[in-house]
Amino acid sequence: MAKAKTRKHDQADPMPPGADYQWPAADPAQRGRTRTLFGICGQCMQGDCATLIHMQDGVVTRVEGNPAASPNYGSLCPRGASQLMNLYNPYRVKTPLVRTNPEKGLDVDPGWKEVSWDEAMALVIEKLNQVRTKDPRGLLVMEGFGNRDSLLRDHFAHAFGTPNVVGSHAPLCSIHYASNLVHAGCPEQVAEMDYCEYLLTFGRSLGPNFATTGAIRRFTKAMDRGMKLVVIDPRCSVEASKGEWIPIRPGSDYACLLAMAGTMLNEGLPFDEWFMKHRTNAPYLINPAGDYHRDPLTGKPMMWDAAAGCARAFDAEFADIALTGAYTVDGVACRTGFDLIREEFRQYTPEWAEGICTVPAATIRRIAGEFVKHAKIGSTIQIDGFTFPFRPASVNTHRGITNHRGGTYAELTAKLMNMLVGNIEVPGGCVGDSMRGPLLEPDDDGVLRPQFRAQAFPFKFPPDTIDGNEFYPHKNATPHLAVQAMLDPARYHLDYSIEVWLNLGANAIRKNAQPEKYVEAMRNVPFVVSVAYHMDEPTIMADVVLPEHANMERDIVSVLVPPHQTTGGELYGADTVRVRQAVPALFNTRHCDDILTDIAEGTGVLYGPGGVYDRLNRSMNDLVLTDGFYLGEGTLDVDRRHTREEIQDQLLKTWPRGDGKGLAEINQEGFFRQPRSRKEFFTYYFSPGDGVRHPFYFERLKKTGDSLRAQLREVGIAYPGIADEETVWEQYRPIPHWIENSEIQAPPEYDLWVVNWKSPYHPHDSGNPEGNPWLAELYAQDPFDFAVFMNAATAAKKGLKDGDRVTVESRYGRTSGALRVTELLHPDALGIPGNYGLGTLQSNPLIRQGTFYNSLLSIDDNTLDAISAGQEISPRVRVYRQEGAR
Amino acid sequence: MRYGMAIDLKKCVGCNACTVACRMENGTPPGILLCQVEKYEVGTYPAARMDFLPRACMHCAEPPCLEVCPTGATYQREDGLVLVDPRKCMGCRYCVLACPYEARHPLRRIENYYGPGTVTPWEEKKHKTLTKGTVQKCTFCAHRLGDGRQPACVEVCPANARCFGDLDDPESDVSRVVARQGGSVLKAELGTCPSVYYLNS
Amino acid sequence: MTEIKGQKHWGWMVVLDLFLAGLGAGTFLFSFVLDRLGECPELARIGTLIGPVVVLLGSVLLLLDLGEGGHVLRLWFHPAALRTSWITRGAWLQTGFIIFGFAHALPRFAGFAWLPWDASGGLGLAFGWAAAVLALTVPVYPGMVLGVIRSIPAWNNAALPVLFLFAGLNTGIAVLQLVALGVTVDVAGLHLLAIAGLVLSVLLLLTLAAYVEIVRHTGTTGRASARLLTSGVFVWGVAVAGLVLPIVLLAVSLASTGLAQVRVLGAVSAVLVLAGGLLLRHAVVTSGVRMTVRSD
Structure with a gap:
């Protein structure tokens, strides 16, 4: 049973495969060749920035911002500038794997057997066909910020017949x-x-x-x-x-x-x-x-x-x-x-x-x-x-x-x-x-x-969804509700159970609260498939691992979506669509959408009305609607298979804001920018007055x-x-009124409130920043990161000193780390930045280091916001020095 | 002609994109940060704040590293760049100590980022451009300037905090911004005459 | 984050060289003087050889540390750097000392009789004088090497070359006092060494106090260095055990006429002085705290 606590990488642990990986020599055919590809960064969940990827002799030597393209105009953040180490990561999953050890756990060796793609896919398709026959809702597609590039994921799930597409990333950010x-x-x-x-x-x-x-x-x-x-x-x-x-x-x-x-x-x-x-x-x-x-x-x-x-x-x-x-x-x-x-x-x-x-x-x-x-x-x-x-x-x-x-x-x-x-x-x-x-x-x-989210989800009984749509009609994504329902279906009045967990870009174990619950739930699911970049927590729990391309190896076309933090400025006056040209794949990995196409074909949901292509034809992006791609009914022939390039070409040509140019043109230009009046940036313009x-x-x-x-x-x-x-x-009630959150009346010995913040090195898990050694070198020595922070006066009162090893304990869990004393924090707060810690037996050792803030949080329904189902992110904690540790 | 830089400390958000871009451009191994951002905590609660100081080589007009170099490896170009000739450098680290800006870094070992057992293709390629046993420093990306490019740290900065150009040309962006905002230099009292100016410090 | 750390770029190898160079030069210099005065001839003969041997040893250590592989040879192929770099100057001075020192000393040793000159006459003596003059510079130049670094206040200090000169000469005496255990020396000769040692230890103690005071008063970085410099090892090791105690021992030995007693007191003092000298170099090198890059 994996404990939800931070563990330092131990000398006694065997080094994970990857630590001694011998990279094959560069392809001699590429010698002397210099090329520049258009890229789109994937080092945060927004995937905003346009890049240029420079290759020499078959090796990516440099990634820079595309100076001509919004929103970054040649600039990059530290993660974007580190992305080539995400490509050249020896800890990646390099070939399809099948488990031989039936015992599952974060620290249990699955006894991987390397298999061919055909073998792995046959296994997955067989299981999916079984569950589809029984009750298609038994398929859970867990998605996340790790891969926001899939065009087909949701369409596959819906064509398959399951409403259970659950985002692993949302309960700590219920802002909609x-x-x-x-x-x-x-x-x-x-x-x-x-x-x-x-x-x-x-x-x-x-x-x-x-x-x-x-x-x-x-x-x-x-x-x-x-x-x-x-x-x-x-x-x-x-x-x-x-x-x-x-x-x-x-x-x-x-x-x-x-x-x-x-x-x-x-x-x-x-x-x-x-x-x-x-x-x-x-x-x-x-x-x-x-x-x-x-x-x-x-x-x-x-x-x-x-x-x-x-x-x-x-x-x-x-x-x-x-x-x-x-x-x-x-x-x-x-x-x-x-x-x-x-x-x-x-x-x-x-x-x-x-x-x-x-x-x-x-x-x-x-x-x-x-x-x-x-x-x-x-x-x-x-x-x-x-x-x-x-x-x-x-x-x-x-x-x-x-x-x-x-x-x-x-x-x-x-x-x-x-x-x-x-x-x-x-x-x-x-x-x-x-x-x-x-x-x-x-x-x-x-x-x-x-x-x-403000449109209420319709009530149905017994509930259709595993993640509580019926009980939280305005909720954001809720893996925490899904996991509770999986552990105790009767409590949520479910009349079916999850038989297959398909994991794609998601890490519900590390990105939420109470990881041990997720581990237990995954262990209970009869068949787990992970479309994986590296041996992260859900992947080591899998029965079959389907290795996917790293971000830079995944070609996509993408509409620039208005970003989260602020808006305005250079976003006015244009709509933009960009291309990412794939760096040649290093390993025996595949594009996630190719994997999904094969699975859809194998399970008989790719073609025909209601199939994946039909749904793709009719779908619009949730966020940008007609500013985004819209193929339109009948654009893709729903009765034959399409290559990614064909689909991308059609998406570009039918882009409602575009002028009919396609993949060939964007491969030359990198992006299309369609001018638009600046007044249209404000939706007031479309419905002025009263x-x-x-x-x-x-x-x-x-x-x-x-x-x-x-x-x-x-x-x-x-x-x-x-x-x-x-x-x-x-x-x-229709009028906001004071609600005490779950922590205000906590027992007084929990005298501090923990707070978490995104750091420049580790805002989301997208692009595996924690395991990127270029970033690790920075976060490990950053005075404002990778430690447990406490106000100086508070520390003095507690007799704690800078550098003390401390245990942090909430009513829900505990973690530990090195204390850093600061003036930059409220005296009642305890700060734990980023999302460091946890990891698996076979993950990059960097991922196992640091203080694991999420382990302090709770998935108890009583602590949630009743509307968004968001989790409490500032539980009360107490802090004490670890005996014998300094 | 004298290349120089102005860094606006009000704009810098301490993200270290420059640090990483520099590494990618120059292929430096772990521990060698030719460009870095020092972070400080200023004041006491609640009147406290973070302060950032991005820094690399100041390309001083009067470089203390130059005069101490025992082998003539360190030299100053007509355009003001202070560079190291790896064919002449013996690696004595005298310049490292003499530099008041901690801008010089002895390359005693070339390690790999994912540990000793695995050399990524990028490292395999880039590490060939480094000479073990010499001293490394910021070159203002001298190899890019010829192509009309700016140093990597300037181009990558999302805050546009850096401005680069010819300090001898009063019409250049960098000269104008220094003239307008009155930049200061670090450790002026040492008489090194840095070519890197800080705005809003 | 208030932890103070001295520079880490130069370490034990440099410390050893500073120590050995000063010691070797001091040994040679006093041996040469004894030789010129006609005192303790056997001690002087051995001492003039020990000098260049030890300096050579120190130089090898330094070069191993300073230069990667054969790169270090570059030191001698860029004479233009003599105009500005104290390392180049030092390398040439030290090389000169070693060559002249050996040239002077070797003819008196078996196996080198074939050399066409004699230690005490003409060319050999000229070599000796040249080596002696250079021997005065060999302990001093490291003080200049460190002293020109203005961003390290603990080094950028006029007292440092003087400190190193006295420390070098003092350890030179100590070496002779130890060698004296194995060769024929009379009490008068030993007393001569004791007097020199006594005087040098007192001078060194005074210079040291002045040095620490100067460091202490050169800004926060200087104070930080002073804090490292006045640590327990420094006060008890360098000042008390390495200087005060030897002063007492040597003073006692001067009052004694028993050969064995004077010898032993001198030797004990010598061991303490050598240990103190080594610690002193270590303290100075490692207490080189840089000014923070941002103005204080």
């Missing part, structure tokens, strides 16, 4: 719901850095902290032109070091946000009255049950016309929309949503928040005031001849605040602040990083039609909760895994 609801864009909303003058940021990186090129470019330009930056964070990050740092107790940001919003609502600060009246549902009349009061005739929500002294359906002509007030309509005592929210927030004073989050009340008031002042409410700006509201201030939140119980509310509260200044989807404000186009459409109630109302009163959230509760009652079950159902329903 609020933006999908308020912006109708996915994945999230970010600051617009070309015009923003005041950026208030909570629990997130703007790029520099974990080094993403485009975001750093935007950040440094914004700071250079004098943008004021306020970073509220337990840790003084790179960003905080360049702006104003306001330390906050971990996990308490929600209180601070409530108090800031409370200050804005109740302490006489100006707000964007036009926006509130004409572009939100704040004036909608709410009945005593908390629902919209609807026009008895039309069923439409109503507002009060103060001039006429009567209520009308929201889409009627209004002389003066009343934002506040109590009105009796059709005999029902109604109040405006705005009033109800204002009243709820009266209790959230800065003084109240200070006691929870430690940010001084005066600071909370000052920041709220600055934010409103810098928003320049009422001002406008012209872009390409179109007049936008100009709101150069934004508050942005991220996983640091969303990943706690109540975290969705915290993010919604930040949304309230943004809406109060009217900065949604306008220059300088808060802008989505989804497709740029007509996203802002009203629903029947005149309120923005939500997208993605065309749509953003939700200020979160009626939809309440509706989902009401409906879920009713359906559970109908089928006669309790909410699975939850001790007290009220703790779920209280998070479905």
Whole structure:
């Protein structure tokens, strides 16, 4: 049984295969040959940066940013600049493998037998056909940031007949719901850095902290032109070091946000009255049950016309929309949503928040005031001849605040602040990083039609999905729910079990909480296939290993998707699609999509209606929709096999933003850049004026909760895994209110809160940065990385010194590491950066080093945010010196 | 003609992309960082922050490494570059000690990044360009300048923190930015006259 | 992160060379002087040979350390560096000393009678004088090698060449005191050595104090070096055991007339002085703390 703790590589351990790997001599046919390939970096989950890969004599000698291409314009981050060591990694899986030892574990030698591709594929296809006959839902496709290049993965799963495509990467970064609801864009909303003058940021990186090129470019330009930056964070990050740092107790940001919003609502600060009246549902009349009061005739929500002294359906002509007030309509005592929210927030004073989050009340008031002042409410700006509201201030939140119980509310509260200044989807404000186009459409109630996660997943019983869609209808990816269901199907009312686990680019063991649970679940699955780059945790648990190309060996074409950290700047005014030309494969590996095509063919789901090609024809990218690839019905002949090149050529030629050029042209040019008016970057442009109302009163959230509760009652079950159902329903109220996360009432001996941050060397596992020795040399000696960090005063109080070996223990797990004393951390916080540690018997020894933060986290349903199902990322911990260790 | 660089410390985010790009360009083995970013913690909680100092060879106009070199291996070009001729260097490390900027690195062993047992094709190829027993240093990527390229650390920097060019040409970007922002040099008191200027230090 | 570390580029081999070069030069110099004065002829004869032998040994160690393979020969093929580099100068001075030292010393030893000159006459004596003059520079030049490095305050110090000169001469005496155990020397001769040793130890002690004081007052880096320099090993090893104790022992020996007693006291003092001398070089070399690159 593998223990979830960090183990130093031990001399007694046998060195993994790879440590003495003898590389074959370079192909003599390549001698004297110099070539340059177009690349797309894969060293973070975004895969943004365009590269040039220089080869000499068959060896990649250098990788540089493509100077002509956005978003990096010749630059790279340290991981991107290290990527050739990801290609030349002796610890890669080099040939198909089949297990001979039935005993499975992270530290158990599987007794690999090297087999041919034909043998391995035959085995996999046979098992898949068996499960498909029995119940196709028995196939679990676990996907992740390790391979975001597959075109066919989801289509294969759906053609196969399983809804169980689960992302291994999401429960520590549940950031989607609020933006999908308020912006109708996915994945999230970010600051617009070309015009923003005041950026208030909570629990997130703007790029520099974990080094993403485009975001750093935007950040440094914004700071250079004098943008004021306020970073509220337990840790003084790179960003905080360049702006104003306001330390906050971990996990308490929600209180601070409530108090800031409370200050804005109740302490006489100006707000964007036009926006509130004409572009939100704040004036909608709410009945005593908390629902919209609807026009008895039309069923439409109503507002009060103060001039006429009567209520009308929201889409009627209004002389003066009343934002506040109590009105009796059709005999029902109604109040405006705005009033109800204002009243709820009266209790959230800065003084109240200070006691929870430690940010001084005066600071909370000052920041709220600055934010409103810098928003320049009422001002406008012209872009390409179109007049936008100009709101150069934004508050942005991220996983640091969303990943706690109540975290969705915290993010919604930040949304309230943004809406109060009217900065949604306008220059300088808060802008989505989804497709740029007509996203802002009203629903029947005149309120923005939500997208993605904010569309509730339909309830079905018994549940169809292994990962809890039915119980968490707005959830992000939830491997933690899947693993609980696999360990205890009855608890989640499942009437089938997972028979085959197909792992592709995923590492659910290392990337989540309680790794021992995942190990146990994988051990229980009868057949595990890993499409693998190296011998990581899921791969050593596999029955069959199908080795895939390294990133640089995988050819792809890809649309440049707006990035996560910030937006704006060089992204304006164009749509871009790029090509990655493959470096010749070094080993007996294959492109993941070729593997999937063979599996699909072998299981009979490749061709015909509903097959993989048919689905590919009809599919659009979730994030960028028509800005992305769209083949269209019938483009690929669904009855014959297609090469990757054929598919890529068609994707390019049918690209809705393109001009019909294909693979031959892009192989010459590296990328296609289609100009576009800069005003189209702001989705406000597509629905200006009072065309749509953003939700200020979160009626939809309440509706989902009401409906879920009713359906559970109908089928006669309790909410699975939850001790007290009220703790779920209280998070479905339409107005954010204070929710204590699972850690606030922890026993006092757990006196610190652990925090984690992405580092420039190790932000995601994409591209195996932890095992890259170029990066390892840097992270190991970086004073701000690869250690356990504690505030100096706190350490002094505990009698701990720099360099002490300490054990860190939460109520859920423990880890250990070398203590580093710092001034850059809140006294109540304990910092563990990156995602180091764990590893397997056969992994690169580097991966086994470092402090394994994830082992401190919990997958207990009661600790999750009820809306996103996000995991608590700042559990309370205690820290003590390891006896006899220094 | 005098090549020089200006590094804007307000822009630098300490990501070390320059460090890695330099390694890739120059093929240096583990432990040899011709370019590196020193990181500091400044102030006390809560008025604390990180500070970064990216540095490599300063290509001093008055290089202390040059005068101590016992074999004439270190030389200064007309364009200001301070370089080492590996055919002349004996590896005595006197220059390493004499350099106040820790910009020189003795190459006593050539190790491999994945350990002693495995030499990647990249290392196999690049290590041939190194001479064991000599001193390594930043060359401002002299081999690229002829092609009109900038040093690798300049091109790779995502923050655009570095500006490179001819300090003797008042019209060059680097001269202008230094003139406008008043750059400072490290250890001016030693009289080494570095060609690397720091902005917003 | 407040740990102070001296430079790591030059280590024990350089320390040994500094020690052996000073010791060898000192041995030669005193032997030559004794020879000129006509005192302790046998001791002087052996001493003049020990000098160049030891310096040669030190040089070989240094060259092994400084140069990879045959690269070190490059030292002698770039005379232009004599204008600026103290290592080149030192190499030439040291080479000159070794050649002249051997040229002077060897004719007095069996097997070298074929040499066409004699140690005490004409050409041989000229070689001796040349070697003696160079012997004065051999302990001093390492002080210059280190002294010109301005980024290491503990080295960039006018007292260092003087310190090394006295330390070299002092260990030279010590060598002769040990050799004296095995050859015929009278009490007067031993007392002469003791007086020289005593004077040098006192001078060295004073120079050392001055040196540490100067280091201590040259900025934070200097203070950091001073902290390394004034560690226990330094105070108890170099100053007390290596200097104060020998001063006492030599003073006692001067008061004595018993040959055996003077011999033993001299030899014990000599061992202490040699150990102290080695530790001193080690302390100076390893306490070379660089200024931080960023201005303090």
